[in-house]
Amino acid sequence: MPKATSISPGPRRRWSRWLPLGLAAILLAVPACSDSKPDEPGKPAATGNATGGIPAPPRAEPISVRELPLPPVAPSDDPGACTAAVNPHHTGCLAGRGGFQSGGYLPDGKSVTARVTFAGAPAAPDPASVYSGSQLIIVRTDGKTFAGGDAWKCLTCGVPAANAVSTNQAMDYPQPFRDGKRVLFGTNILDCGEHPLADEACTPAETHIYPIRWENTADGSGKGGSLRELRIHPDDVHLGFSSFTIGNGRFGQFAYLGRLEFDPAPTTGTPLAPRYDVVKVTRLFDPADTQPMSVDASDPATLVYDRDALSVGELRGFSADGKEVTYIGYPEESSNIDVFAADLTTGKVRRLTANPEYVDPIDLSPDGNWTVAMDTRGSDRQMFLAAMRDVPPITDMVTTSATSSTRNNGMRRFFQPILIDRYGDRGDYQGQRINAAGDGSPGSVNDPNWNGMADPRWSPDGTAIVYWQALATSPACGGENPLPCETSTAQGGRTYRMMIAELTSRGPAPAPKVAPISDDVPWGVKYVPGSAIPSRPHVPAGTYTVTGARGGSAKVEVTESADKVAVETVAVAYTDFTNDGVSTLNGTEKVTVTVPALTTSKVDWFSDLTQTVRAKDGTTTTNTKKSSPDGFHLTIDVLTNIFEATGTLTTTIDGKAYRQPANRT
Incomplete structure (x- = not known):
């Protein structure tokens, strides 16, 4: 077939x-x-x-949208600016710009997590001094308040240093576990022992924060591998994450699935403090498998x-039943x-x-x-x-x-x-x-x-x-x-x-309970600490034909980079190409991408495509995708996303022209 x-x-x-x-x-x-x-x-x-x-x-469907309450904003970042007049409950004030990210719901459906940045706290020994810097809070969504009178409660403020040894700095993507007693945030797990996070018994003294470590050396030494975009699996046992790679002067990324194991007294690697280790890790990529x-x-x-x-790129999460990974x-x-x-x-x-x-x-x-x-x-x-x-x-x-x-x-x-x-x-x-x-x-x-x-x-x-x-x-x-x-x-x-x-028109449709899934992902490859990071296979240089499923063809010329580690140029010439028998493509497109810096792409794009689309009544519409005669030239960094281009690239559909954004807009 x-x-x-x-x-x-x-x-x-x-x-x-x-x-x-x-x-x-x-x-x-x-x-x-x-x-x-x-x-x-x-x-x-x-x-x-x-x-x-x-x-x-x-x-x-009908949808009602409203803003959730947050702590008040401090008039400045100066120590003591968060006065009783600003927050009579002495439970902190926020910085007005940056340092915020909302997270997921607690299992009772009445509160949601958020990372905030407190500012203007008084100096120690004032009890309110703990409301300073990046912290993790929960916010009520039902219009009610916690016992102290606020619609929010800080989970990390005032946690004793002995309960938060070697906490990692990252605090993004706060995601409660389904047990309601723990939160994954950044590369840490906050644990309130036997107490639900929203319970008054979940106090700073009862709270511990543990770092997460991924073994990446054969002898178990070092601080572990770099994890990003962590997502807790619905079974409360497994963790999905992504990790950047650097190879052959190029920036890349793979996605992984592993099991969380708590180690109260680790003897290898750092930190040598109670921590969660990510074990039995699978890379969600097999270089021997079919490529796109x-x-x-x-x-x-x-x-x-x-x-x-x-073709799993960046991992985005899981289905609520735990059977699927999204990416x-x-x-x-x-x-x-x-x-x-x-x-x-x-x-x-x-x-x-x-x-x-x-x-x-x-x-x-x-x-x-x-x-x-x-x-x-x-x-x-x-x-x-x-x-x-x-x-x-x-x-x-x-x-x-x-x-x-x-x-x-x-x-x-x-x-x-x-x-x-x-x-x-x-x-x-x-x-x-x-x-x-x-x-x-x-x-x-x-x-x-x-x-x-x-x-x-x-x-x-x-x-x-x-x-x-x-x-x-x-x-x-x-x-x-x-x-x-x-x-x-x-x-x-x-x-x-x-x-x-x-x-507002929906009734409850809760997720099923999820039993721990297998550590094995048959289409992935078990990760071996210290092993070499694979390269994603690419099409070698050459001239090829792609045949349309319903007619026509495309001639494709592929040129590799000088070191042959990646494709650098792709040129395509379409002749009456159609996959569906409805839209037919003719014309040419040629794109060259070089990498002047690790995270920067320089793109030279020449396009002259014409697409004819036939409607059910027999009428046709002509669409085009065309660059200016001197081509469209874009230089962009994948981490900063600032648009800088010369030349133009315009796609016209049903007579409407879609043009590129202006530089730096």
Whole structure:
């Protein structure tokens, strides 16, 4: 059976190397638009009366959005600025800018975690001196208060130094365990022993903070490997994480799954203090497995795209039942960065999003029927790159780092929270913007200058979503930037806020209890401490043909870098290429990407594509993707995301032209 070259919307299939061919399952992902009636708002799409077995999209549902309470803002960072007049309860004041991130719900569904930065605390020995610097708090979502009278409670303030030996500095992505007694934050775990975190018995004296360490040396020495973007598995036992790599002068990343084991008295490695070790680790990548783009083993002159290859990039989390891992994957359509889910046992893959805009932070609902995503859709930020659909992801062999980096302007995000059913974007259904209701005025829930950040989180019963936003501030606005800076309407002029979206028509749909999963991921490779980091295979230099599933072909020329460690240039010439028999592609595209610095990509892009799309009534539409005659030239750092380009790249769809953002905007 030939491998599929199509990237058109439709089912994803993975012929697992651990299952007989006839047992491979079909997962529904991004179907064509259905002509059947939409489902009721807030209910999972049904499978009946739908085109091609794909359910009709759900109707928009009522959503109520409000801001959650936070400690008051200090008038300054000066010691003692947080006076009784500002906070009569003497429980701290916040810095007005930066140092904030919301997290996940406690299992009772009444509180959510957040990382904050306290400022203006009085000097010791004043008891309020503990409300200083980066701390972890929980915030009530039900309008009630804790015993002290506040809607928040600090978990880390005042924890004795003896209870927090060798705590790591990172405090991001605070995620409560399902036991309600622990929180993963940064590369630490806060543990309140037998007491629920929200209980008054969970005091600083009862609280311990333990660092997390990943063994990466053969003899067990050293401080361990670098972990980032940690996500706790729903079984409370396993941990997913990503780790950057540097090899051959290039920046990379792999995702991992491991087991958390508490060691009260470690004898090797640092710190030699009570800690959690990540053991029995699996890298979620096998260089021997099928890659998204590869040379056909039966025909060395043919290049094939395997849409079911497990191309796990950055790990984003897990399904609530613990069976799937979510991640950013290799594009299915050129320049379109999406999120996927893969079954940890079978390797079956499904595409969660398909809109041509950029998506990254996501969370899957407790019942598994919905995705909440922070997405740039509606901003047109990525449309100059990705608006032309059904283009094979061939140039993406070199462009993914650069195209994903254009999503931001420095610290300014263009994300908004989007609710999508499990069958994904299809036809006219592109999800529902959660905070659409409002007049767009300063401080309103849909104020465009307040942009979504990572990560949105479902309540345990699936009736609410908590997310946070940051206000655009200089230099992402004002000065040379044409976007004027807005004066914050939040209390104390805060430039961040935590929001709750209540899905008012829904009843509780809690997640199932999750037993500990296996340490083994059959499609991954067991990590051996001290072993060499693998390289991702790439297509070798040569000239290839890609055949359209429904006609036409593409001639592809691949040029490697001088050291032959990566692809440097991809040139494609399309001739009547079609995967679906509806859209036909002609023209050329050539992209060269060099790496002048470790995290920087320099892109030289020449595009002259024409796509003809035939409608059901026989009429046709012509779309184009064209660079200026001298090409489009972009230099961008994957860590800072500042857009700097010369030349132009414009994609025109149905007569609407999508142009690149202005430099530094």
